[in-house]
Amino acid sequence: MLYFYTKLVDLLDTIFFVLRKKSSQITFLHVYHHIVVSLLCWASVAWCPQTVILEVFCLLNSIVHTVMYFYYLLAALGTTIQSYIQWCKPYITGLQLVQFVLFLMYAFYCIILEDMANYPLIYKWFGALQPIVFLIMFSKFFIKSYSKSKSN
Structure with a gap:
């Protein structure tokens, strides 16, 4: 439940x-990601709150968000610090991409190899397809945001 509340804070x-x-930062990716993750968290809390699947997702996502928000904290300290930490932005997005690949592998592992009879079918497949959607959207963001700097 606490994790669900953190997604609302996001x-x-x-x-x-x-x-x-x-x-300009309020993109389709931004809005879609925050709404879908909040909905998936709510569904998890409502339908199957005590599952290992949810715990793995929460752990990985919390690690990524801790890194990301630590970067935001440092960036908020001013332009002097921003010049020192700018280099890590692509790595943070890369960390998000790795997270989605791990989520995708784990989701299909759970659907194919684990007994998930207690999960609603739509929840299983919607949850398993979201890492694919996020991977595509974040990959496009990564290419758009960071490949330009190499060509300039």
Whole structure:
């Protein structure tokens, strides 16, 4: 339940973007990702709250978000620090991509090899397909954001 609440807090990103007049950061990827993850968390809490699958997802995603928000904290300290940490942005996105690959492998492992009879069918497949969607969307973001800097 606590993890679900953290996903709702993540939605505050959008509010902060609006308040800072950074509407260019409110992309389809941003909105889709936050809404779908919040819905999947709610469904997990409602339908099958005590599962190893949820615990693995929460652990991996929490590690990625800890790294990401630590970067945001450092970046918020000013332009001097930003110049020292700018290099790690592609690595943070890369970490997110690795996370989605691990989620995808684990989701299909659970569906194919584990007994998941207590899960609603739509939840199993929607949850298993989301890492594919996120992998595609974040890969496009990665290419768009970081391949330009190499060509300039």
